Amino acid sequence: MAEAMLQQALNDNTNVSVKSAGLSALVGYPADEHAVALMQERGLDISGHRAQQLTPELISASDLILVMESGHKRAIDANEPTARGKIYRLCEWQDKDVPDPVHQPREAFEKALGLIEQGVQDWAERIPTQAPISRGTDKYKRKIQEKSTSRG
Numbered sequence: 001m002a003e004a005m006l007q008q009a010l011n012d013n014t015n016v017s018v019k020s021a022g023l024s025a026l027v028g029y030p031a032d033e034h035a036v037a038l039m040q041e042r043g044l045d046i047s048g049h050r051a052q053q054l055t056p057e058l059i060s061a062s063d064l065i066l067v068m069e070s071g072h073k074r075a076i077d078a079n080e081p082t083a084r085g086k087i088y089r090l091c092e093w094q095d096k097d098v099p100d101p102v103h104q105p106r107e108a109f110e111k112a113l114g115l116i117e118q119g120v121q122d123w124a125e126r127i128p129t130q131a132p133i134s135r136g137t138d139k140y141k142r143k144i145q146e147k148s149t150s151r152g
Contacts, residue, residue, distance in 0.1 A: 001035050001109075002066070002090055002098075002116045004044045009124035016127060019062075021054035023075055032102060034109040059083045066090045066123065068098040090119035 003020035010016050030036075031049040039046045059065065059080050065087045067073050073087045090098055098115045101108035 001031075001039055001046065001113055002068075002120060003049070004039055004046050005042075005116060005120045006066075006123060008044060009120050010127060019052075019058065020049070021052045021058055023054055023072055025051040025053045027051055027053055032109070034101070034106045037106075038109055038113055056080055056082075062086065064088070064127070066119075068100065070097055090123065091115050092119075093122045094118055 003018050007016075007018040010018070027050075029051045031039075031046045031051075036047050054076070059076070060082060062083075063086060065076065065083060067076065067087060067089055070089060073089065076083050076087055089096075094115075096115060098112050098119065099108070101112045
């Protein structure tokens with residue numbers, strides 16, 4: 001859900017690639033039917049989504065990694081030191097985790113989606129989309145820090 005919503009919030013900008021991957025993903029499995037229905041209600045089609053595992057290659061190719069829970073951040077930090085400094089929670093500015101609704105009723109997906117919507121809105125305001133991001137520079141981090149301090 002977060003992948004589709006963030007891509008839409010960034011206006012499908014071609015300078016930004018948004019991908020979804022999990023720490024314990026059931027590789028190749030489709031999105032849960034509740035997630036598909038909720039996204040469809042918002043005009044987004046995630047029926048073609050297939051789960052993939054977060055790999056060192058994906059981490060290396062990423063400028064920013066958004067996770068749902070602080071435990072995810074700790075796990076990635078512990079297993080992939082190259083990810084340090086580019087991992088944040090989706091709801092970082094609300095200081096909240098997004099609970100995993102898998103194997104739960106629709107209401108759990110609705111609650112998670114509400115948090116995802118908040119997080120996506122915050123990140124969409126902070127992610128630079130006018131030019132490609134250069135890895136290995138502090139320019140991107142400065143941009144995020146400037147925007148985060150300006151929200152007050």
